[in-house]
Structures are given as structure tokens and as C-alpha cells.
Amino acid sequence: MNQIAYLDNAATTQVDPEVLETMIPYMKECYGNPSSTYALGRDSRSAIESARKQVAEILGVKATSIYFTSGGTESNNTAIAASVNDLGCTHIITSPIEHHAVLHTVKHYAKNSKISYSFVRLNAAGDVDLDDLERQLVEYAKNGHKCLVSLMHANNEIGVMLEIESVGTIARRYGAIFHSDCVQTIGHYPINLINFGVHFASASAHKFHGPKGTGILYVSDGTKFGALLHGGGQERKKRAGTENVHGIIGFAKALKLSMENFLYDHSYIKSLNKRMRIGLKEIAKEITFNHSETSLYTVLSANFQSGSNTDLMLSLLDSKGIYASGGSACSSTEDEGSHVISALNRNLPGATIRFSFSKMTSVEDIDFAIESIKGILTPTNHALSI
Structure with a gap:
């Protein structure tokens, strides 16, 4: 097998060579501990604060509102923990198609902290019913609850996008805390977090050609929260542990590059998405898609013919050098199908x-994948069926 087509960029992306080049000095010459007071440590501290300022400027917020973390999971956990433990939230409104980093954390606090949670109504495409969100906020406020609303900006499996500014407005109207998992959108869209009206937002560098193990938590000005990790005084005493200096430098560089090249990259990636969509439809008219062309442009979720099986198809794609997924990479070790598809009651036959x-x-990646899928789906290939 010589040719491959990596088509699982929602799971992770390749580190941009320019990002790697920027990181290397902080693993070699500038390796000082940022908490050390001598020059080598001060240089690392200065680099972190410069990166923080750069990230904040790109996202339209104050540098003091950006906290560096290990990634989206830690950021999501911290935001939910802070809402319950520090901000007095006693009820959480979320959706059944959130990332497990949110769903599992919400269920943990509901079990151990005597809070309650509910799911907002979704339509068949996965869009949040804003009227139902407002109805729930009114109901729980009447019953004396302070609410946390935790809804992701773009779904990582089907690409449906939240009307995030509208949710922010509704949450403010009822004094609710608003957290959004923006892991699939920060680095992929020009974003001003002030306009979103969020109290907390999460991002992860490896989704936009930065390094794994580095993310941010945005905390709006004036929002009080305690530390999730305890120990030293790093990240203004909110996140103990020696900072991942080279990762932080990589996050800032990757975000800068993604926004500098946004117009070209956005247009190019959309064209790849469209090419894949058209190519699949030409293979079989029975193939359908789980979101519209106005959804997250980096993702295409496709439903194949009746009788096909997800695990078998992924295995056949893998054998041909095509790397895709059946859903979130974070759930690949669990003995269950996509919780997103299940929650939307699609009852898909294939x-x-x-x-x-x-x-x-590349365009060649798309064409190679389409030709390979065409071969897999030929009537003589019975290996795909169950």
C-alpha cells in the first residue's frame, strides 16, 4: 500500500511545518522552567505571555481571560466544574449530541453534586430549538435554579452549527452561565468571543495544525472560578503544573497562521467537501448526508446504502489507505455506535x-478515496454487508 488519503482531520491534524519550526527552539535552547527567576526561565515566561497576548488579540478578548490547558477535555471539565462549584449553578442545560468531554462531566456532577440536568430539544438535523432553550430557562429560574447552558459551537460528527450569539443573548436574559465547546471552530473561523456572549469557551491546538496536548479555556472578564488542578501558582493560580511552553508557542502560531490564511483555506476546503459530496452521490444515489452545505465546512458525514456496516467499511477503507471515522475518535474504544446519530433517532439502515x-x-486524496469507495460498493463485493 503506497498511496494514502487522510480524511480524519476532525480527529486531529498534521502539525504545520511552520508551527513545528517555531516550537523547536523552546525544546532545545529556550528550555527554562517559566517559574524560575533566572534569565532562562524569564525567557520562557516572556514567550508564554507573548503567546497569550497574541491568542487573545485574535479572539477579540483580554489576555487575562486566556488560560492555557492540556486541550479541549480539560477546558470543558474546568468550565463545568467552575459553574457548579464556584458560580452556584444547580441545573445544566445541554444537548445529547455534545462531545463526551461535556456529557460525561455533566453526568458526573449530577451524580456526585446533587445537581440536575436536561437536554434541549433538537430538530432532525441536530439544530438547537431556541424556543425550548428559553422555555427551560424560564422554568428552572422559577424553581430557584441557576443554570449552566453548555452547547458546542459545531458538532464534531455531523457538523451542525449552533446559533451561538442567539444562545448567548438568551442565556444573559435569564442570568445563566454559558459555556461553549468551540474545539471545532476556533482555528477554523474568525471568532470574536465577546460577540458570542460566552462565559467559557474551549479550544484545542491539534484541531488546526498545532500540537497535541495544548488548549485554552477562555473565561469572560469578571467570571470567578477556582482551580481544577491544585499545586503551584501557574496560570494565575488557576491551573497548577509546569507550563507546556513549546505547546503554547505552537498553539499561538497555529492560530495566527489559520487566521492569516483563512479566506484561501476556507474556500479550498469547502471545494474539497463539495467534491467529495458530489463524488459519493455519483457512486450511488442512495448515499445521503447528515448535514447541509452550510454546516461546518471541514466535515462531511455520509450515510451509505442499506446493508452496509460501519465497522466493516472502516476496515475496508483502512486496508486501502483511506483514513476516516465512524464518529468521534474519543469514543472509538467504547462498545457503542455514534451517540450523535442515535440521539437524533435517524435509524439509518447502513x-x-x-x-x-x-x-x-489534496484533490488527489479526494479522488483516490472516491474511486476506492466505488470499488468497495460494487455489487460483487459482499464483504461490506452483514
Whole structure:
């Protein structure tokens, strides 16, 4: 097997060579501990604060509102923990199609902290029913609850996007705390977090060609919260542990590059998504898609013909050098299908495969994948059926 097509960029992306080049000095010459007071440590501290300022400027917020973390999971956990433990939230409104980093954390606090939670109504496409969100906020406020609303900006499996500014407005109207998992959108869209009206937002560098193990938590000005990790006084005493200096430098560089090149990359990736969509429809008219062309442009979730099986199809794709997924990579070790598809009651008769694209995906990758899928789906190939 010589040719491969990596089409799982929603799971992770390749580190941009420019990002790696920027990181290397902080693993070699500038390796000082940022908490050390001598020059080598001060240089690391200065680099972190410069990166923080750069990230904040890109996202339209104050540098003091950006906290560096290990990634989206830690950021989501911290935001939910802070809402319950520090901000007095006693009820959480979320959705059944959130990332497990949110769903599992919400259920943990509901079990151990005597809070309650509910799911907002979704339509068949996965869009949040804003009227139902407002109805729930009114109901729980009447019953004396302070609410946390935790809804992701873009779904990582089917790409449906939240009307995030509208949710922010509704949450403010009823004094609710608003957290949004923006892992699939920060680095992929020009974003001003002030306009979103969020109290907390999460992002992860490896979703936009930065390093794994580095993320941010945005905390709006004036929002009080305690530490999730205890120990030293790093991150203004909110996140103990020696900072991942080279990762932080990589996050800032990757975000800067993504926004500098946004117009070209956005147009290019959308064209790849469209090419894949058209190519699949030409293979079989029975193939359908789980979101509209106005959804997250990096993701294409496709439903294949009746009788096909997701695990078998992924295995056949893998054998041909095509790397895609059946849903979130974070749930691949669990003995269950996509919780997103299940929550939307699709009752799909065949395989569901998520293809996701980046600036490093080529037209040749798309064409190779389409031709390979065409071969897999030929009537003489019975290996796909169950």
C-alpha cells in the first residue's frame, strides 16, 4: 500500500511545518522552567505571555481571560466544574449530541453534586430549538435554579452549527452561565468571543495544525472560578503544573497562521467537501448526508446504502489507505455506535462514515478515496454487508 488519503482531520491534524519550526527552539535552547527567576526561565515566561497576548488579540478578548490547558477535555471539565462549584449553578442545560468531554462531566456532577440536568430539544438535523432553550430557562429560574447552558459551537460528527450569539443573548436574559465547546471552530473561523456572549469557551491546538496536548479555556472578564488542578501558582493560580511552553508557542502560531490564511483555506476546503459530496452521490444515489452545505465546512458525514456496516467499511477503507471515522475518535474504544446519530433517532439502515478535511488534504486524496469507495460498493463485493 503506497498511496494514502487522510480524511480524519476532525480527529486531529498534521502539525504545520511552520508551527513545528517555531516550537523547536523552546525544546532545545529556550528550555527554562517559566517559574524560575533566572534569565532562562524569564525567557520562557516572556514567550508564554507573548503567546497569550497574541491568542487573545485574535479572539477579540483580554489576555487575562486566556488560560492555557492540556486541550479541549480539560477546558470543558474546568468550565463545568467552575459553574457548579464556584458560580452556584444547580441545573445544566445541554444537548445529547455534545462531545463526551461535556456529557460525561455533566453526568458526573449530577451524580456526585446533587445537581440536575436536561437536554434541549433538537430538530432532525441536530439544530438547537431556541424556543425550548428559553422555555427551560424560564422554568428552572422559577424553581430557584441557576443554570449552566453548555452547547458546542459545531458538532464534531455531523457538523451542525449552533446559533451561538442567539444562545448567548438568551442565556444573559435569564442570568445563566454559558459555556461553549468551540474545539471545532476556533482555528477554523474568525471568532470574536465577546460577540458570542460566552462565559467559557474551549479550544484545542491539534484541531488546526498545532500540537497535541495544548488548549485554552477562555473565561469572560469578571467570571470567578477556582482551580481544577491544585499545586503551584501557574496560570494565575488557576491551573497548577509546569507550563507546556513549546505547546503554547505552537498553539499561538497555529492560530495566527489559520487566521492569516483563512479566506484561501476556507474556500479550498469547502471545494474539497463539495467534491467529495458530489463524488459519493455519483457512486450511488442512495448515499445521503447528515448535514447541509452550510454546516461546518471541514466535515462531511455520509450515510451509505442499506446493508452496509460501519465497522466493516472502516476496515475496508483502512486496508486501502483511506483514513476516516465512524464518529468521534474519543469514543472509538467504547462498545457503542455514534451517540450523535442515535440521539437524533435517524435509524439509518447502513454505515455512517465521517470524512473531514484540512488545508493539507489534496484533490488527489479526494479522488483516490472516491474511486476506492466505488470499488468497495460494487455489487460483487459482499464483504461490506452483514
